[in-house]
Structures are given as structure tokens and as C-alpha cells.
Amino acid sequence: xxxxxxxxxxxxxxxxxxxxxxxxxxxxxxxxxxxxxxxxxxxxxxxxxxxxxxxxxxxxxxxxxxxxxxxxxxxxxxxxxxxxxxxxxxxxxxxxxxxxxxxxxxxxxxxxxxxxxxxxxxxxxxxxxxxxxxxxxxxxxxxxxxxxxxxxxxxxxxxxxxxxxxxxxxxxxxxxxxxxxxxxxxxxxxxxxxxxxxxxxxxxxxxxxxxxxxxxxxxxxxxxxxxxxxxxxxxxxxxxxxxxxxxxxxxxxxxxxxxxxxxxxxxxxxxxxxxxxxxxxxxxxxxxxxxxxxxxxxxxxxxxxxxxxxxxxxxxxxxxxxxxxxxxxxxxxxxxxxxxxxxxxxxxxxxxxxxxxxxxxxxxxxxxxxxxxxxxxxxxxxxxxxxxxxxxxxxxxxxxxxxxxxxxxxxxxxxxxxxxxxxxxxxxxxxxxxxxxxxxxxxxxxxxxxxxxxxxxxxxxxxxxxxxxxxxxxxxxxxxxxxxxxxxxxxxxxxxxxxxxxxxxxxxxxxxxxxxxxxxxxxxxxxxxxxxxxxxxxxxxxxxxxxxxxxxxxxxxxxxxxxxxxxxxxxxxxxxxxxxxxxxxxxxxxxxxxxxxxxxxxxxxxxxxxxxxxxxxxxxxxxxxxxxxxxxxxxxxxxxxxxxxxxxxxxxxxxxxxxxxxxx
Amino acid sequence: xxxxxxxxxxxxxxxxxxxxxxxxxxxxxxxxxxxxxxxxxxxxxxxxxxxxxxxxxxxxxxxxxxxxxxxxxxxxxxxxxxxxxxxxxxxxxxxxxxxxxxxxxxxxxxxxxxxxxxxxxxxxxxxxxxxxxxxxxxxxxxxxxxxxxxxxxxxxxxxxxxx
Numbered sequence: 001x002x003x004x005x006x007x008x009x010x011x012x013x014x015x016x017x018x019x020x021x022x023x024x025x026x027x028x029x030x031x032x033x034x035x036x037x038x039x040x041x042x043x044x045x046x047x048x049x050x051x052x053x054x055x056x057x058x059x060x061x062x063x064x065x066x067x068x069x070x071x072x073x074x075x076x077x078x079x080x081x082x083x084x085x086x087x088x089x090x091x092x093x094x095x096x097x098x099x100x101x102x103x104x105x106x107x108x109x110x111x112x113x114x115x116x117x118x119x120x121x122x123x124x125x126x127x128x129x130x131x132x133x134x135x136x137x138x139x140x141x142x143x144x145x146x147x148x149x150x151x152x153x154x155x156x157x158x159x160x161x162x163x164x165x166x167x168x169x170x171x172x173x174x175x176x177x178x179x180x181x182x183x184x185x186x187x188x189x190x191x192x193x194x195x196x197x198x199x200x201x202x203x204x205x206x207x208x209x210x211x212x213x214x215x216x217x218x219x220x221x222x223x224x225x226x227x228x229x230x231x232x233x234x235x236x237x238x239x240x241x242x243x244x245x246x247x248x249x250x251x252x253x254x255x256x257x258x259x260x261x262x263x264x265x266x267x268x269x270x271x272x273x274x275x276x277x278x279x280x281x282x283x284x285x286x287x288x289x290x291x292x293x294x295x296x297x298x299x300x301x302x303x304x305x306x307x308x309x310x311x312x313x314x315x316x317x318x319x320x321x322x323x324x325x326x327x328x329x330x331x332x333x334x335x336x337x338x339x340x341x342x343x344x345x346x347x348x349x350x351x352x353x354x355x356x357x358x359x360x361x362x363x364x365x366x367x368x369x370x371x372x373x374x375x376x377x378x379x380x381x382x383x384x385x386x387x388x389x390x391x392x393x394x395x396x397x398x399x400x401x402x403x404x405x406x407x408x409x410x411x412x413x414x415x416x417x418x419x420x421x422x423x424x425x426x427x428x429x430x431x432x433x434x435x436x437x438x439x440x441x442x443x444x445x446x447x448x449x450x451x452x453x454x455x456x457x458x459x460x461x462x463x464x465x466x467x468x469x470x471x472x473x474x475x476x477x478x479x480x481x482x483x484x485x486x487x488x489x490x491x492x493x494x495x496x497x498x499x500x501x502x503x504x505x506x507x508x509x510x511x512x513x514x515x516x517x518x519x520x521x522x523x524x525x526x527x528x529x530x531x532x533x534x535x536x537x538x539x540x541x542x543x544x545x546x547x548x549x550x551x552x553x554x555x556x557x558x559x560x561x562x563x564x565x566x567x568x569x570x571x572x573x574x575x576x577x578x579x580x581x582x583x584x585x586x587x588x589x590x591x592x593x594x595x596x597x598x599x600x601x602x603x604x605x606x607x608x609x610x611x612x613x614x615x616x617x618x619x620x621x622x623x624x625x626x627x628x629x630x631x632x633x634x635x636x637x638x639x640x641x642x643x644x645x646x647x648x649x650x651x652x653x654x655x656x657x658x659x660x661x662x663x664x
Numbered sequence: 665x666x667x668x669x670x671x672x673x674x675x676x677x678x679x680x681x682x683x684x685x686x687x688x689x690x691x692x693x694x695x696x697x698x699x700x701x702x703x704x705x706x707x708x709x710x711x712x713x714x715x716x717x718x719x720x721x722x723x724x725x726x727x728x729x730x731x732x733x734x735x736x737x738x739x740x741x742x743x744x745x746x747x748x749x750x751x752x753x754x755x756x757x758x759x760x761x762x763x764x765x766x767x768x769x770x771x772x773x774x775x776x777x778x779x780x781x782x783x784x785x786x787x788x789x790x791x792x793x794x795x796x797x798x799x800x801x802x803x804x805x806x807x808x809x810x811x812x813x814x815x816x817x818x819x820x821x822x823x824x825x826x827x
Contacts, residue, residue, distance in 0.1 A: 293754065450701075591786065
């Protein structure tokens with residue numbers, strides 16, 4: 001296989017359009033792009049060819065700085081320092097030059113081959129900005145390309161510039177932090193040169209600056225160096241004295257001073273234009289209207305998901321009923337039973353929920369692409385901060401509506417170990433798409449007149465339980481003050497049908513893949529459990545599935561769950577969709593109406609609601625448990641998550657049954 | 665100057681009127697939903713007031729946003745048009761959602777009519793569907809927001825031009 005000639009890293013603040021550029025440059029790339037910050041938490045790689053030269057492009061997570069505070073920032077920083085790409089492309093939001101240039105100054109400190117991309121120049125223009133690109137390039141000593149990535153403008157020029165910059169690297173640095181700071185940096189650089197190991201592996205100017213800032217990772221690097229004592233006692237003490245303040249504060253001030261000077265000389269701010277974003281934000285960020293408007297929109301999402309998808313569910317059901325009918329005619333009884341009762345009744349039934357899942361993803365994509373979801377995090381921040389929680393946690397929580405796994409990974413963007421841990425532990429309470437089939441089935445059976453509202457209620461309950469659980473953690477085992485929440489609010493964009501359909505497909509297809517693999521295997525295992533030992537009536541109390549359910553059922557008797565339901569909940573530990581799949585097999589019936597009828601005969605409406613809440617709150621799936629382990633790096637916290645989720649689910653369901661029993 | 669005052673007055677009256685209508689029908693929808701869940705039927709057509717508590721609450725929220733426009737105009741006129749624009753936008757979102765549901769249910773009814781007898785049971789939910797089944801205030805009330813949408817667009821374009 002051909003090796004790439006150059007490696008190019010894409011870096012920039014969150015939500016500046018890096019992933020759009022990545023998708024445009026790399027053929028066939030489908031990086032998820034959304035109009036809100038913090039989507040990319042892991043680096044993504046792809047290749048593209050220009051003038052027969054193969055280039056590897058690495059999309060790094062969005063970052064505001066290169067400190068060691070958040071994990072996603074560490075991913076970007078470590079990649080640049082350790083992997084040493086041939087070129088770093090810094091994507092800048094042209095409409096927010098001052099804040100974006102802070103990262104640029106940090107990159108310039110690294111003495112790397114840098115190319116700047118001024119993206120979103122249309123929005124800058126809308127704001128009345130006129131940027132002298134040539135002057136800016138000269139001031140920074142870095143080549144600059146202007147783009148409007150969402151419209152594909154400037155991307156050809158960008159490819160040209162990338163190839164040119166990769167082929168002829170320049171590391172000219174024009175930043176000067178003033179005499180005092182520069183002389184301290186120069187003296188530390190001279191000292192660091194005495195350690196050949198350090199001098200060989202790290203950019204010394206950057207290392208000096210970071211050491212002055214007491215960056216933990218950098219201090220670790222010089223911990224075993226022979227120059228350490230001299231550095232710590234002589235140079236650092238001296239720096240404090242000379243600068244008259246903490247060096248990290250002096251350095252940040254010096255960077256902003258440089259940025260302001262450059263902006264003064266290169267940017268003309270015209271009169272700001274009145275934008276549609278201004279109009280919408282007056283209301284969506286309003287302290288009285290913001291939260292009710294969110295709940296109303298969320299209700300609209302579920303009304304659309306439940307009601308509009310229903311006929312399409314029936315069409316899929318008709319298709320599998322037809323296949324099941326054909327399978328039943330197979331002369332071999334076992335094969336006929338496996339296909340008709342196991343695969344077409346179980347897996348086929350779960351596949352009918354493809355319709356509401358795709359409808360939900362379509363609606364959420366519209367909200368996401370419009371830029372509204374970032375506002376939701378903002379309006380909830382005030383409430384969450386009052387509760388002692390980190391507002392940033394709300395973004396991973398919202399991501400959890402799609403799938404808990406990427407949502408838990410998105411917690412990497414949350415600063416502070418405790419805040420990150422709280423976020424990881426609360427995300428599983430957010431109702432993912434896998435739980436939707438359970439709600440749709442039960443709500444349709446027991447609350448037909450208010451089915452969409454019942455589904456909507458699950459999502460709201462998930463948010464509130466998540467917040468309450470986070471509060472409990474904050475007040476007990478994870479005490480501390482949350483870090484202030486800073487979020488950049490993107491401009492609103494009109495979502496396109498094409499874009500929303502693509503996003504819907506990207507997310508929905510994972511459900512189809514799951515159905516074709518895990519859920520298919522699950523259907524076969526459940527079927528085996530329902531027919532073994534051979535000769536028993538399939539799905540009866542004598543079958544393995546029956547024995548399993550009956551053994552555990554006494555534990556769930558206070559909730560009013562039958563053994564059939566208990567069995568399905570056990571299988572759902574692997575994947576939540578298996579609740580629905582196994583009910584089809586256990587009851588030995590096919591089709592939504594038949595399973596709903598069997599459920600109505602089996603439990604009361606209050607227990608049915610308790611079952612929905614139990615499904616919502618207990619462990620989402622085995623894969624989520626794996627991700628919690630990976631992200632926390634601790635079996636203790638993983639076990640804590642599993643046990644607490646089961647306990648909370650049980651207590652919540654018991655409360656519903658007890659209170660509901662008194663009311664009904 | 666006089667024309668500005670006149671247009672502001674018109675805007676306040678319009679916003680108050682549309683806000684009040686949404687609020688009233690929202691409360692009626694909520695009350696009917698609650699009443700029918702307690703098995704107390706109403707004699708009014710469901711086209712006029714559908715029995716849906718949650719849909720009622722959303723209409724109340726939209727109504728309140730329109731009424732906030734009155735408040736904003738009254739207070740300073742600084743944010744004039746924002747609440748009207750977003751109220752109209754939300755009304756349009758609900759209109760679109762209800763319209764999509766109506767369209768989907770029409771498909772269900774159509775398939776019920778043409779599907780073979782063996783599968784008709786699957787589509788039985790739409791056996792008696794007519795367009796009035798899904799008609800609700802959130803659909804027809806939207807018509808009253810159109811003048812607001814026109815005004816908002818005009819206002820936005822003129823502000824954009826000025827700045």
C-alpha cells in the first residue's frame with residue numbers, strides 16, 4: 001500500500017468547521033458534522049491525493065488552548081508534540097478572530113510548520129468585519145487561506161496551499177512577548193539545551209514557556225532531568241521576581257497583547273449587521289421562555305417520532321408478517337420455528353422500530369444542524385450551576401439521546417476530573433434510541449391517547465434523574481465546585497433536508513448494523529432459550545427462558561412484572577432492544593398488536609409505566625459498561641455505575657407502582 | 665415618527681391578539697384533554713378543540729411568547745419583533761409536525777384500503793381515518809400567524825439594510 005508523503009494535522013477551536021473541511025478534503029469521509037461545539041473528541045484520520053501526492057489528514061478535537069486541563073485538549077497537544085506532523089493547519093473562525101488567535105499564538109510557540117485557514121468569512125462579513133489577510137499573514141509569519149467550508153469555497157486553494165506548505169516548510173515566528181519574558185524564555189532555553197534528551201525531543205521554546213506556566217505534563221518531562229534543580233530553584237524563582245506576577249498570568253497577558261496589536265492593524269470592524277441569530281437568541285436564551293420553549297420543541301420531536309412513523313412501522317410489520325408466513329411453510333419444523341418464531345418474530349419485530357428511530361434522528365438532526373442544541377446547554381447552565389453541576393455536562397447528556405457510547409466519550413471535553421466523572425455517570429440516564437422501541441411498544445399499548453407524551457416523559461425523566469444523581473454525587477462522594485462554563489454559541493443555520501437526512505442515516509445505520517449482528521445473534525439465543533430443553537412448549541415456564549424468569553421474578557414482584565418481562569429485562573442487559581425482541585419470542589406471537597395484547601393481559605398500566613421507567617434507568621447495554629470502564633479507567637467506578645443505575649431504576653419503578661397504586 | 669408609532673401600536677395589538685388566541689385555545693385543549701381523560705366528554709368538534717393536554721401546553725407556550733412581544737414593546741421597543749418572530753417560528757414548527765402526521769396517517773389509511781385482507785389488521789388504526797381526525801388548533805391557528813411572519817421578514821430585511 002502506498003504510504004502518505006506528508007501528514008497534515010487539522011486543529012482549531014471547537015465548531016470552526018474542521019470536520020467540514022476534513023469531509024471535503026478526504027474522499028468518502030463522513031465525519032459527523034454538527035452545529036455545536038465539542039462533537040469531535042477523538043482524532044480522525046483520512047487520506048487525499050493532490051497532484052499525485054498522497055497526504056494523510058488528521059482531524060484533531062476542537063480545543064481553545066493547549067493546556068493539560070481537558071482530555072480532548074491533551075489529544076491534540078500530544079499528537080502535535082509526539083507525532084510531529086509535517087504541517088499543522090489551524091482553522092480559525094474569521095468572525096471570532098480574537099479568541100481563535102489565542103490558539104494560534106500557542107501553536108506558534110511550538111515552532112511548527114503552520115498554515116492558517118480563515119473559515120466562515122461569510123459570517124465575518126455579516127458581522128461587518130473586514131480582515132486584511134495579507135497583513136495578518138505578515139504579522140503572524142504564517143501563510144493564510146480564506147474559506148467558506150460549508151459552501152465549498154476556497155477548498156481548492158486550500159489543497160494547493162497544504163501541499164505547498166508541506167513541501168517547503170517554514171517556521172518563521174513573528175511573536176514577541178516583550179523584553180522581560182523573552183529574556184527569561186531565552187535563558188531557560190539555554191539551560192534546557194544542556195539536557196540532550198530533552199533538546200532532541202521537544203521544541204525548547206515551547207517547553208520553556210510551559211515549564212514557566214507550571215504545566216504538569218511538562219514538569220513531568222523535566223522531573224528526571226539533571227537540570228531540574230537549577231531550573232526550579234534558580235530560574236522559576238527569578239521569573240516570579242522579574243515579572244512581578246505569576247508567569248502564567250504574565251504570559252497570557254503577553255499573548256493577548258500581541259493578539260490585540262495584530263487585530264488593531266489587520267481588522268476593521270464595520271457596523272454590526274442585525275442577524276437572524278440575534279432575533280432568535282433574544283427568545284431562546286430568555287430566562288423565562290428558554291426552558292419552556294425547549295420542552296415544547298422536544299415534545300414536537302416525539303409527536304413527530306411516534307405519530308408520523310406509525311404507518312411506516314406497520315408497512316415493515318406487514319413485510320415481516322409475509323416472510324414469517326412463508327417460513328412457517330418450511331417442512332423442517334426446527335428450521336421453520338427458528339425462522340418464523342425466532343428471526344422473523346423477534347428480529348423482524350425489532351426492525352419495525354427502524355421507522356421511529358430514523359424519524360427521531362431526523363428531528364434531532366434538524367435541531368442540531370440549526371445550532372439550537374448549543375443554546376439548550378446554555379439555558380440549562382444557570383440551573384445546573386446553581387445545583388453545583390458543570391453546564392458543559394449538558395452537551396454529552398444531549399448527545400446521549402442518540403447513543404450513550406459517544407456521549408460518554410464526549411465527556412472528555414469536560415474540564416476537571418470530578419466534573420468529567422459526574423458527567424460519565426449521569427449520561428446513561430439519558431434515553432438513547434435503543435430504548436425507544438420499548439417505549440413505543442408499551443406506550444402504544446397502555447396509553448394510546450397520550451403515547452407520544454408518555455415517550456416524551458421518559459426523556460424528561462431521564463434528564464431530571466440524571467441531574468438529581470449528579471447533584472447527589474456532587475454533595476457526597478464527588479464534592480467540589482464546578483468549573484465555570486464557557487460555550488461558544490454558533491450562528492443559527494437553516495438546516496437542509498439533505499444534511500438532516502445524511503445525519504439521520506449516519507446514526508440510524510448503526511441501529512441497522514446492530515440489528516444485523518448483535519440483535520440477530522440475540523434473537524437466535526433467545527429462541528434457543530425459549531425452545532430448550534427440546535420438547536417443551538416454546539416460551540413456556542418449562543423452557544430455559546421460563547426458568548430464568550421465574551427464578552428472578554420474586555425480586556420484581558413488588559413492581560408487578562411477570563416472569564416473561566423479567567426474562568426480557570435480563571437479556572436487555574446486552575442491548576436494550578432485546579426487551580422487545582425477547583417479548584416477541586417469549587409470548588410466541590408476531591406483530592405489534594399481538595405483543596401489546598399479551599402485555600395488557602400480563603401487567604397493569606401502572607406497572608407498564610414503571611417498566612418504561614425501569615428500562616430507561618437501568619444499565620443501557622453491555623457496550624456502555626465497556627465505555628464507562630475505558631473512560632474512567634476504573635473497575636470501581638464501572639461497578640458503581642452499574643449498581644447505582646440498577647438501584648435507581650428499581651427505586652424509581654417501586655415509587656411509581658406504590659404512588660400509582662394509591663392514585664388509581 | 666407618526667408612522668413608527670402607528671406601526672408599533674399595530675404590532676402590539678396584533679401580538680396581543682394572536683398571543684391571546686393561542687393562549688385561550690391552548691388552555692381549552694388542555695382542559696378538554698384533562699376532562700376526557702376523566703371520562704367527561706365535550707360536545708365541541710375536535711377540529712376546534714382537540715383533547716390533548718400536551719398539545720395544549722405547547723400552544724400556551726407559543727401564546728406566551730407572542731404576549732412577551734407586547735411586554736417587550738411596552739418596555740422599550742428594543743427587542744421589538746424578536747418574540748413575534750420566534751412565536752411565529754414555533755407555530756410553524758408545530759404546523760409542520762401536525763401536517764407531517766396528517767400526511768403519514770393518510771398513507772396508513774390509503775394502505776388499509778388497498779392492502780390484502782390478511783394484512784388489513786395491521787393498518788386497522790387508520791380504518792376510519794379522515795382528514796378531520798388529525799385536524800387540531802395547532803394547524804389552523806397557524807394561518808393567523810402569517811401576517812406576523814410577513815412583518816418579521818420585512819422588519820429583518822429593513823434592519824439588515826440599515827446596519
